[in-house]
Amino acid sequence: MSNDDSHTLNIAYLGPEASFSHQAAIEVFSPSTNTLHPLPSFSAIFSAIQISTHDFAVIPIENSTNGSVVQVLDLLSQCGLDSSAQFPDIEVVAEYYLPVHHCLFVAQNSDSSSKEIRTIYTHPQVWGQCNRYLSAHFPPNQVERIDVGSTSAAAQLVSRETNGSNAAIASKLAGQRHNLVRLAENIEDEPGSNTTRFFVVRNRNSKHARTTGLEQYLSSRTGQSQRYKSLITFTIPHTKPGALADALAVFKQYHFNLTSIDTRPSRKRNWQYVFFVECEEADNGGTRGIHGEEGNLQRLLADLQRFTESLQHLGRFQDQLQREDGIQSKT
Template sequence: MAQIRVAFLGPAGSFSHEAALQLYGPSAAEFVPCVSFAVAFSAVQRKTAHCAVIPFENSTNGSVVQTLDLLADHGNLYSDIVVHDEHYLAVHHCLLAHKNAAVQQGPDSSYRSITKLYTHPQAWGQCEQFLSRYYKGVERQDVSSTSKAAEIVSRDATGQSAAIASRFAADHYGTSILEANIEDKHENTTRFLVLRNLESMRTDGAAGLPETDNNTMASHIEISPPSQKQKVLIAFTINHSSPGALADALLTFKTHGMNLTSINSRPSLVRAWQYIFFVECEAISHAHFDDVAEKMLQGLRNVTESCRNLGNWRDRLLAG
């Protein structure tokens, strides 16, 4: 089979890279680092990548709003993008420094030499207990990704800078690990979505993306029976001047036997204080799933201003 191209938020060594590798294995795919989520979305929309692996939510920090805003597709740029699968990745943060840095440990278990910390803004929040205990008042520099932070400190032999990033990034950039598992919640997990191009899925048929179930790297699938639950993601807007419109839309899911599992809202950017809602729901039974989902969408179209089916996929949580 020809190599597939998998887009992810780079640089190399990112959590997205790790998730993509777990899903598709090192040999069957070419991994394409992207400078932003928008570039990864574009790659799938323009079919320069077969799929993109994009973080959707973290068990501690909640939703990734940049992903929601791209799925909202305010500019109508990603009309063919749908969610095809999901993947759960355990997120452990480590404190990294240059491999030769002579870091000096203080009496309180902090490394005294460190005067500047680098990481992605979301990671500060995930390591707040560790940071407030040992690195209170130390300068923090936001960077675009945890792997970028690892790369920066891999070039600073003074040992004055440290990065919060993964063991995967430490291996990738050859840094030392000063402390492992510094995250507040050790069960911290990020859920990634696999995005595909709906049109390619229709035309490629069997020549499309390999099922991740069959992939040797996806060992988490093999040890547990796969869940029978099927998830759907719907984005909709309502007429905000109509009282009860949101309740009516949400009631539609129940009417069609779908269980609401999560709700997110983001500014619609059409008018201030109006929102686009993202609802994930699941069917208890897999039987006639497509029929049920289609009828539910018809029902939703009657009570919403706009409504988009962002795809359906098998729940991977119970299989983890």
């Protein structure tokens, strides 16, 4: 993405370099016109956006195989225009779907074949994503599996090895960055189906983050068919029978389709939960404009507040899934 002013954007992502988060950041924000910064943790990313040392951040929110990234959900529960929020100025402005493909790598100077591999390094989530391939070629009773912090860290570790018995499962980008030899590619269980969804977040008060044309950029990729999602978090009075049903009924009343529901402990009191709801407005065969949709959203939020203990609207952004898969949501 290019800027529409002279300001070079600072983009944060979960490091190290050559991770899938890095790849997503590259695809959303061109490194030729922006500066991409690897940060060591999700909490460091949220802090950097809150104090505006970075303009945007690209963070993984869920994987089609392994589900939600709970660390990110916990941080998002601390966002919103609330006096007690740790990150009150952070909002979600876009989503991005990155197809995930895993490769098996060995070091350039190892002269190793797959038959000689005795140890494989990768991120813990990858084992489940590549279970069929690993079970067929590297059963756990013959090959040791060692967890590392990221797939790019696995690639970096193997690049330093010389004994020829170690391998890494990582992305093509990581293999190229660390000059590795690729023994196999697309080893995930269902090639083409393993996808990670990322959120793009910003500080709502940042001048540069508000004038970059990100929405226009994504609009051009989506085409004429545009739907908008909203991310809403809320808590309910758990002792009141039907409290959750009452809250969810509001979405149907205002013709919003629930595309995702998740929960996390509130950490404010035991057995209280934060509900994360993503929703999009139903087309209903009409051509409602963006301002009309926003007005309907505000009415929904006002009504929803009657059935919740706390309520935060964390962002409104274009639905990119219909561009990727041609999916049209229906109520």
